[in-house]
Amino acid sequence: MAKKTEPIPGTSDIFPDEAAEWQFLEHTAHEIFQRYGYGELRTPSMERTAVFEKGIGGETDVVQKEMYTFEDRGGRSLTLRPEGTAGVMRALVNAGIAQGDEKRVFYIGPMFRGERPAAGRKRQFHQIGVECVGTIAPEIDVETIEMLLRYLDTIGLGDSKLKVNSRGTIADRPHIQETLTAYFRDHLADMCEDCQRRIDTNVWRILDCKNEACGAIVLGSPPITDLLDAESGDFFKRVCERLDLLELDYTVDPRLVRGLDYYEHTVFEVSFDGIGAQNALVGGGRYSIQVPGSNKPVLGTGFAMGIERLILARQELGISTSQQEGLDAYLVSIGEEALAANLQLARSLRDCGLRVGMDLQARGTKAQMRTANKVNATVAIIRGEDELARNIVNCKNLAASEQHEIAVDELPDKLNEILGKA
Ligand code: HAM
Numbered sequence: 001m002a003k004k005t006e007p008i009p010g011t012s013d014i015f016p017d018e019a020a021e022w023q024f025l026e027h028t029a030h031e032i033f034q035r036y037g038y039g040e041l042r043t044p045s046m047e048r049t050a051v052f053e054k055g056i057g058g059e060t061d062v063v064q065k066e067m068y069t070f071e072d073r074g075g076r077s078l079t080l081r082p083e084g085t086a087g088v089m090r091a092l093v094n095a096g097i098a099q100g101d102e103k104r105v106f107y108i109g110p111m112f113r114g115e116r117p118a119a120g121r122k123r124q125f126h127q128i129g130v131e132c133v134g135t136i137a138p139e140i141d142v143e144t145i146e147m148l149l150r151y152l153d154t155i156g157l158g159d160s161k162l163k164v165n166s167r168g169t170i171a172d173r174p175h176i177q178e179t180l181t182a183y184f185r186d187h188l189a190d191m192c193e194d195c196q197r198r199i200d201t202n203v204w205r206i207l208d209c210k211n212e213a214c215g216a217i218v219l220g221s222p223p224i225t226d227l228l229d230a231e232s233g234d235f236f237k238r239v240c241e242r243l244d245l246l247e248l249d250y251t252v253d254p255r256l257v258r259g260l261d262y263y264e265h266t267v268f269e270v271s272f273d274g275i276g277a278q279n280a281l282v283g284g285g286r287y288s289i290q291v292p293g294s295n296k297p298v299l300g301t302g303f304a305m306g307i308e309r310l311i312l313a314r315q316e317l318g319i320s321t322s323q324q325e326g327l328d329a330y331l332v333s334i335g336e337e338a339l340a341a342n343l344q345l346a347r348s349l350r351d352c353g354l355r356v357g358m359d360l361q362a363r364g365t366k367a368q369m370r371t372a373n374k375v376n377a378t379v380a381i382i383r384g385e386d387e388l389a390r391n392i393v394n395c396k397n398l399a400a401s402e403q404h405e406i407a408v409d410e411l412p413d414k415l416n417e418i419l420g421k422a
Pocket of ligand 1: 082084085113123130260280281283305306307309
């Protein structure tokens with residue numbers, strides 16, 4: 001039985017030694033996305049349920065089965081965001097900047113989906129995402145993909161696989177849908193129960209069914225790229241030509257549709273072998289999103305990647321960023337008076353940018369020295385009555401086991417010398 005102190009299934013605590021890896025992935029995203037003119041947008045973790053129902057599409061698995069939806073005390077239906085795009089579009093519409101000029105934003109934060117927890121599949125997971133609205137040319141899809149690949153390369157995941165496809169536009173849908181429905185109807189008896197229902201409710205979802213029998217039938221279905229009208233076909237051709245121009249590595253997967261219904265034209269996915277069944281690191285594409293309270297859909301392009309899966313992929317390659325270890329100095333106080341003086345000393349050393357710890361409980365000297373070693377301090381700074389009277393400290397280099405007397409006012413400079421920061 002799970003311990004009562006464990007986080008609920010599908011969620012995790014992230015401790016400081018792991019947090020360094022998260023910070024690296026997040027800082028790198030800030031740095032790279034800003035080079036392309038993206039600024040950070042932070043939206044709430046919960047929204048009115050309609051933002052997702054309307055934005056993502058009522059027939060998607062995310063909306064039908066996975067959302068954490070609840071009624072608040074005012075009787076409003078709210079949902080913990082299962083993804084970032086719909087809320088970002090709501091925010092841009094609300095700020096009056098969704099139409100017209102181009103707007104580029106990125107976001108980093110927790111998302112919530114009630115899926116069965118597995119390796120790489122969590123109920124609270126974290127996405128780094130970008131959205132660019134207001135530019136409709138195929139070139140923005142290409143620039144977004146180029147930025148994504150630059151990011152992956154920078155974090156050591158340059159060997160991931162990129163697949164692209166087009167879903168066409170709303171105008172293409174009836175024809176593609178009819179062709180797919182006719183094909184799948186011929187195989188209905190061999191397909192899973194979900195797909196037998198999907199054929200009438202949303203035939204596109206059959207294309208990403210994870211059931212083995214359905215997967216084999218999907219492989220024989222008509223490629224979407226053959227069913228696009230001239231305009232959508234040209235749009236996709238331009239995307240591929242420009243990807244070639246930039247010498248980006250990709251394959252066309254003509255049956256890639258992705259699990260969210262807002263996509264139009266380009267869709268893409270990046271996967272990484274070796275991290276188990278949940279191997280999609282990134283999902284993205286061009287979309288047209290309905291925002292409740294606005295009659296015009298927002299058009300944009302973007303992607304989101306799961307931080308947990310990026311970390312799994314980096315672990316698989318043996319890469320990780322570890323926390324800067326230990327403290328620069330640990331102050332050991334012998335007696336009440338030294339403890340009070342060390343409170344002041346710790347403050348002034350921290351003013352100089354040093355990482356300082358100290359014992360605050362007036363424990364015995366041996367116990368304090370044990371802690372200094374345990375927290376991996378470079379030096380222990382020891383003061384008792386005698387040192388206070390002479391205005392010096394005893395500075396013990398814990399690795400070298402050397403001890404020197406240092407005058408208190410020379411301490412910051414001498415410490416920087418010892419720490420190689422001078
Ligand atoms: P998505 O494909 O649903 O797309 O999710 C993007 C990424 O989030 C996935 O590739 C995966 O890395 C991560 N992810 C999704 N679900 C889970 C989970 N349960 N546990 C761990 N990681 C997960 C979107 O969310 C779109 N909003 C992407 C987008 C942005 N399209 C255009 N703009």
